[in-house]
Amino acid sequence: MRVAEELKKSALVSIWFMFLTFPIMVIRVNTIYNTVEWRWLNMALVGGGSFFLSMLWRFMIRRKERGKKKAEIKDGVQLTLIQRLMQNRRVTLSGIVLAAIFAMIYPFVFSMYQTSIMITALIYVMCGLGLNIVIGLAGLLDLGYVAFYAVGAYSYALLNYHFGISFWMALPVGAALGFMFGVLLGFPVLRLRGDYLAIVTLGFGEIIRLVLENWNEFSHGPSGIANIPRPSFFGYDLSLQQVTIWIYFIMIGLVIFTIFVVGRLQNSRLGRAWVALREDEIACQAMGIDKTRTKLSAFALGATWAGMAGVMFAAKTTFINPASFTIWESVIILCVVVLGGMGSIVGVILGAMVLILLPEYLRAFSEYRMLLFGAVLVLMMVFRPGGIITNVRRTYRFKGKATTDGSSA
Amino acid sequence: MAAAHNFGKDVLEVRSLSMDFGGLRALDKLDLSVRQGEIVALIGPNGAGKTTFFNCITGLHAPTEGEMLIHPPNQGKTQRLNGLKPNRVTERGLARTFQNIRLFPNMTVLENVMIGRHCRMSAGIPGAIFRPRSTREEENQVVDDSYAMLEKIGIEQFVNELAMNLPYGAQRRLEIARAMATDPFILLLDEPAAGMNPQETRRLDELILRLREQEKISILLIEHDMKMVMSLSDRIYVVDYGKKIAEGSPEEIKRNPAVIKAYLGEEIDA
Amino acid sequence: MDYFLELFLGGLTRGSIYALIALGYTMVYGIIELINFAHGEIYMIGAFTALIVAGVLTLMGWNEIAILVIASIVAVIYSSAYGFTIEKIAYKPIRKAPRLSALISAIGMSMFLQNYVLLAQTSDFLPFPSLIPQFEFLEPYAHIIRPSELVIYTVTASVMVALTIMIKFTSIGKAMRATSQDKTMAALVGIDVDRVISVTFIVGSATAAIGGVLIASHIGQINFYIGFIAGIKAFVAAVLGGIGSIPGAVLGALVLGWTESFFTGYVSSDYEDVFAFVFLVFILIFRPAGILGRSEAEKV
Numbered sequence: 010m011r012v013a014e015e016l017k018k019s020a021l022v023s024i025w026f027m028f029l030t031f032p033i034m035v036i037r038v039n040t041i042y043n044t045v046e047w048r049w050l051n052m053a054l055v056g057g058g059s060f061f062l063s064m065l066w067r068f069m070i071r072r073k074e075r076g077k078k079k080a081e082i083k084d085g086v087q088l089t090l091i092q093r094l095m096q097n098r099r100v101t102l103s104g105i106v107l108a109a110i111f112a113m114i115y116p117f118v119f120s121m122y123q124t125s126i127m128i129t130a131l132i133y134v135m136c137g138l139g140l141n142i143v144i145g146l147a148g149l150l151d152l153g154y155v156a157f158y159a160v161g162a163y164s165y166a167l168l169n170y171h172f173g174i175s176f177w178m179a180l181p182v183g184a185a186l187g188f189m190f191g192v193l194l195g196f197p198v199l200r201l202r203g204d205y206l207a208i209v210t211l212g213f214g215e216i217i218r219l220v221l222e223n224w225n226e227f228s229h230g231p232s233g234i235a236n237i238p239r240p241s242f243f244g245y246d247l248s249l250q251q252v253t254i255w256i257y258f259i260m261i262g263l264v265i266f267t268i269f270v271v272g273r274l275q276n277s278r279l280g281r282a283w284v285a286l287r288e289d290e291i292a293c294q295a296m297g298i299d300k301t302r303t304k305l306s307a308f309a310l311g312a313t314w315a316g317m318a319g320v321m322f323a324a325k326t327t328f329i330n331p332a333s334f335t336i337w338e339s340v341i342i343l344c345v346v347v348l349g350g351m352g353s354i355v356g357v358i359l360g361a362m363v364l365i366l367l368p369e370y371l372r373a374f375s376e377y378r379m380l381l382f383g384a385v386l387v388l389m390m391v392f393r394p395g396g397i398i399t400n401v402r403r404t405y406r407f408k409g410k411a412t413t414d415g416s417s418a
Numbered sequence: 419m420a421a422a423h424n425f426g427k428d429v430l431e432v433r434s435l436s437m438d439f440g441g442l443r444a445l446d447k448l449d450l451s452v453r454q455g456e457i458v459a460l461i462g463p464n465g466a467g468k469t470t471f472f473n474c475i476t477g478l479h480a481p482t483e484g485e486m487l488i489h490p491p492n493q494g495k496t497q498r499l500n501g502l503k504p505n506r507v508t509e510r511g512l513a514r515t516f517q518n519i520r521l522f523p524n525m526t527v528l529e530n531v532m533i534g535r536h537c538r539m540s541a542g543i544p545g546a547i548f549r550p551r552s553t554r555e556e557e558n559q560v561v562d563d564s565y566a567m568l569e570k571i572g573i574e575q576f577v578n579e580l581a582m583n584l585p586y587g588a589q590r591r592l593e594i595a596r597a598m599a600t601d602p603f604i605l606l607l608d609e610p611a612a613g614m615n616p617q618e619t620r621r622l623d624e625l626i627l628r629l630r631e632q633e634k635i636s637i638l639l640i641e642h643d644m645k646m647v648m649s650l651s652d653r654i655y656v657v658d659y660g661k662k663i664a665e666g667s668p669e670e671i672k673r674n675p676a677v678i679k680a681y682l683g684e685e686i687d688a
Numbered sequence: 689m690d691y692f693l694e695l696f697l698g699g700l701t702r703g704s705i706y707a708l709i710a711l712g713y714t715m716v717y718g719i720i721e722l723i724n725f726a727h728g729e730i731y732m733i734g735a736f737t738a739l740i741v742a743g744v745l746t747l748m749g750w751n752e753i754a755i756l757v758i759a760s761i762v763a764v765i766y767s768s769a770y771g772f773t774i775e776k777i778a779y780k781p782i783r784k785a786p787r788l789s790a791l792i793s794a795i796g797m798s799m800f801l802q803n804y805v806l807l808a809q810t811s812d813f814l815p816f817p818s819l820i821p822q823f824e825f826l827e828p829y830a831h832i833i834r835p836s837e838l839v840i841y842t843v844t845a846s847v848m849v850a851l852t853i854m855i856k857f858t859s860i861g862k863a864m865r866a867t868s869q870d871k872t873m874a875a876l877v878g879i880d881v882d883r884v885i886s887v888t889f890i891v892g893s894a895t896a897a898i899g900g901v902l903i904a905s906h907i908g909q910i911n912f913y914i915g916f917i918a919g920i921k922a923f924v925a926a927v928l929g930g931i932g933s934i935p936g937a938v939l940g941a942l943v944l945g946w947t948e949s950f951f952t953g954y955v956s957s958d959y960e961d962v963f964a965f966v967f968l969v970f971i972l973i974f975r976p977a978g979i980l981g982r983s984e985a986e987k988v
């Protein structure tokens with residue numbers, strides 16, 4: 010009987026969605042040539058697709074609710090398989106070694122094209138880890154993150170254009186400018202409540218982009234800046250292939266640096282304060298934490314990484330224009346963080362790899378990339394708000410009474 | 419027992435404190451003081467303005483008028499609390515708990531207490547990244563201190579649990595531990611026994627008395643449990659509609675006709 | 689003087705459209721405290737549906753007024769259906785989750801719908817048939833006011849009146865007000881909160897669709913991206929007026945419409961969109977409660 014019931018429900022959902030998508034999926038009017046195209050196949054696809062998806066949806070919702078009850082009964086932290094594996098030192102260590110070997114040989118095994126895609130993915134890893142400080146740790150939804158990325162990219166492009174400064178000079182400058190802009194933009198807005206903060210940062214992001222687009226004398230307008238030099242290699246001339254590999258290794262270095270710094274920040278006095286601020290702002294202030302300063306530090310540190318990543322981006326593509334810095338770029342980075350797991354470093358890395366590499370390798374996907382990103386955001390929030398890898402709080406061991414080794418598990 | 423104590427001078431002094439929410443006067447020219455080592459209770463019917471009083475002195479609300487002064491027991495320099503941000507108030511030595519528990523639910527019990535130590539630590543961004551010796555030592559010290567605090571409050575068995583998974587009574591205690599971790603000289607407790615069973619309440623009584631003895635702090639307590647209030651307090655303030663209607667020892671309060679009228683129907687003799 | 693009048697009426701037109709969209713934001717926010725990011729997309733879908741229906745009917749040789757009426761009705765029905773469905777999928781399952789989750793979900797939904805229309809239809813601008821007839825009595829004033837503008841004013845005003853009556857006097861309107869005050873209490877006194885939320889989404893989407901049809905026939909072209917900017921601006925209007933307040937949304941929308949119109953008319957049109965964002969940033973920083981909103985201290 011249950012089965013019949015379920016089938017009926019799904020059938021209704023499927024009819025509803027066929028109705029809902031009918032004008033947009035089925036009919037295509039060309040108002041210039043006055044022709045209409047009827048795409049009945051799409052209707053069948055929607056009907057069938059929504060039938061199964063609604064089954065799956067209800068199954069997942071039920072599973073989630075059951076999971077919640079179980080957690081209440083067991084009254085403890087449940088670790089998933091991945092989390093348990095990650096807590097095992099041997100597994101973690103061999104994982105790291107494998108990843109390191111893979112990273113080292115990657116550009117020599119795969120083609121230049123693939124190396125170049127990997128560089129893009131690594132840039133997203135960096136941005137994701139930076140945004141993770143802001144969203145994952147401090148719980149501030151920053152939708153204008155890409156503005157700082159633009160700051161980095163444009164600072165390299167313009168400083169190079171006008172003064173000829175090199176990539177290696179630009180990298181710290183981009184980071185510093187990112188930090189500065191973070192403080193500057195963050196200061197007025199961080200008093201705002203969560204959702205208003207999101208909108209205002211979105212506003213700032215768009216303002217910066219629109220200014221870049223309209224202020225021709227400064228930014229060369231929509232046509233952008235071309236011929237940005239790639240990173241130099243101790244004065245040697247490199248072929249395009251060599252320089253790609255070189256950029257790849259610079260990126261690996263930067264990502265390792267980022268992981269190191271973010272990891273340390275996470276386990277520090279400041280990192281704890283960020284998380285506490287995310288959990289309960291009022292209690293946090295009442296415990297003696299300066300809300301504004303703590304938020305500002307998260308915002309600005311996040312922006313620093315965006316600035317550095319922006320310099321990298323300019324150096325990799327050698328051409329930038331405002332079109333690369335739309336709000337949707339911010340949303341993609343948000344997607345990386347959300348999919349991977351807010352607050353979890355490994356999660357963010359995985360998230361970036363999945364979201365950036367998959368659409369590149371599965372060509373059929375790439376057209377649907379943005380559609381899928383949108384769906385990922387919704388589905389993750391509904392079914393797995395913690396992300397693929399939910400962050401586990403650090404635990405401390407106490408041998409006997411009040412003695413510690415303070416080691417993390 | 420109240421008479422047996424010999425209290426020091428005032429550590430908290432509030433003069434003529436008023437607070438308006440739009441047209442509503444939640445506090446009306448309230449005077450209140452707490453002396454060194456004293457346990458003072460602030461009681462009154464629901465909506466009397468007790469929590470609002472806490473919110474004003476801890477900097478969460480800006481009072482409409484009035485003066486709030488502290489005289490820290492050791493340094494002795496008098497300071498005004500008016501206009502200070504909540505974190506500054508805490509730094510100066512006032513710590514509070516909340517009526518509706520406000521822990522950091524997804525952090526562990528130990529981390530909750532470590533947050534309390536935050537304002538007594540100094541490491542900044544460079545410290546976090548380079549982790550010099552001083553930062554490492556500070557971190558270890560905080561872990562030790564926090565664990566010791568958990569033991570003092572009696573919830574060390576939960577050390578690595580997430581705060582949200584704690585039983586209710588333990589959550590209340592954790593709030594106290596977290597507040598105590600900030601090294602206050604006055605502890606403000608907002609209905610610490612709410613929702614506890616009689617046995618838990620009794621253990622809480624002991625804890626409060628012990629904290630006063632061992633930590634040499636003063637305590638300002640909001641509580642509806644009259645039995646607890648009468649047995650613990652040295653002095654009681656009664657407020658109704660934001661106004662002070664009585665002040666005195668438990669014995670005096672029990673006999674006060676104004677109090678009996680305000681509490682009409684509620685039992686106050688314990 | 690004529691130029692001023694032109695700008696004034698232009699601002700009124702913009703303002704009216706912003707108001708129609710802002711209503712949806714403000715109503716939803718009033719009830720579930722969520723910035724429904726996908727609301728701009730609902731408006732865009734309304735415009736697209738109208739375009740498709742009008743296109744098909746035109747080819748079948750129907751008369752213009754009939755096309756206008758049918759296309760508008762279908763657009764309203766479809767937008768409402770989308771609004772209803774979106775709430776069920778993206779917001780209802782996480783009503784108890786932190787506010788950040790719902791907001792992220794809303795952003796995802798917005799991105800999904802934009803790309804859905806982009807993929808199913810086209811990324812190009814499509815010319816929108818001019819369905820609004822020429823009124824003879826307007827001819828002498830043709831240089832300052834267009835027929836479509838007159839229609840926009842009247843329709844917007846009627847929608848406002850209808851909405852006010854609904855909220856003030858009908859039982860569902862009362863239930864909506866009660867729910868926005870206190871969801872738990874409303875549920876306790878027997879109000880079906882789920883239904884109220886659904887109705888809110890439906891009504892908000894319907895007004896957005898009306899806005900979509902009107903602006904599309906006024907401007908004469910649409911694409912999948914029109915919802916985003918219009919949505920942001922309507923949101924600015926809602927915040928400016930005091931989010932959660934319905935008269936506030938209308939007031940905010942008109943103020944924004946006029947300021948934009950005069951700014952682009954007298955100062956510079958290069959930075960038209962920047963202007964809206966700067967406006968947004970300033971209001972949120974200096975008066976987050978808006979013109980009619982009341983700032984509240986959080987209860988502890």
Ligand SMILES: Nc1ncnc2c1ncn2[C@@H]1O[C@H](COP(=O)(O)OP(=O)(O)OP(=O)(O)O)[C@@H](O)[C@H]1O
Pocket residue numbers: 439442444462463464465466467468469470471517985986987988
């Ligand atoms: N942030 C606020 N905004 C508006 N009014 C408030 C606010 N906080 C408290 N009030 C009002 O002030 C009055 C006093 O409230 P308060 O919370 O201080 O009472 P209380 O004595 O703590 O009561 P209880 O015993 O129920 O905790 C109440 O009428 C309450 O509604």
Ligand SMILES: [Mg+2]
Pocket residue numbers: 468469470517
């Ligand atoms: Mg209270």
